[in-house]
Amino acid sequence: xxxxxxxxxxxxxxxxxxxxxxxxxxxxxxxxxxxxxxxxxxxxxxxxxxxxxxxxxxxxxxxxxxxxxxxxxxxxxxxxxxx
Numbered sequence: 001x002x003x004x005x006x007x008x009x010x011x012x013x014x015x016x017x018x019x020x021x022x023x024x025x026x027x028x029x030x031x032x033x034x035x036x037x038x039x040x041x042x043x044x045x046x047x048x049x050x051x052x053x054x055x056x057x058x059x060x061x062x063x064x065x066x067x068x069x070x071x072x073x074x075x076x077x078x079x080x081x082x083x
Contacts, residue, residue: 039054039055039056039058039059040054040055040059041053041054041055041059041060041062041063042054042063043063043066043067043070045067045070045071048071048074048075048078049071050064050066050067050068050070050071051067052064052066052067
């Protein structure tokens with residue numbers, strides 16, 4: 001029981017930190033006076049399947065690598081939980 005409460009607390013902290021990072025990144029990009037030619041990319045996980053997108057082929061490739069890494073971590077954790 002205490003273990004699951006600890007996991008819930010850690011998960012809540014990670015979600016909060018992620019929201020703070022997202023908000024701070026938005027603020028930093030809005031405050032720049034540059035030309036606005038920044039690259040962007042994203043990753044959507046539908047279950048363990050990664051879907052990557054980006055503004056350039058390099059960013060999209062990098063996001064696919066991150067997606068595959070997360071996929072293998074998911075498989076590793078799933079196997080550990082089944083044993």
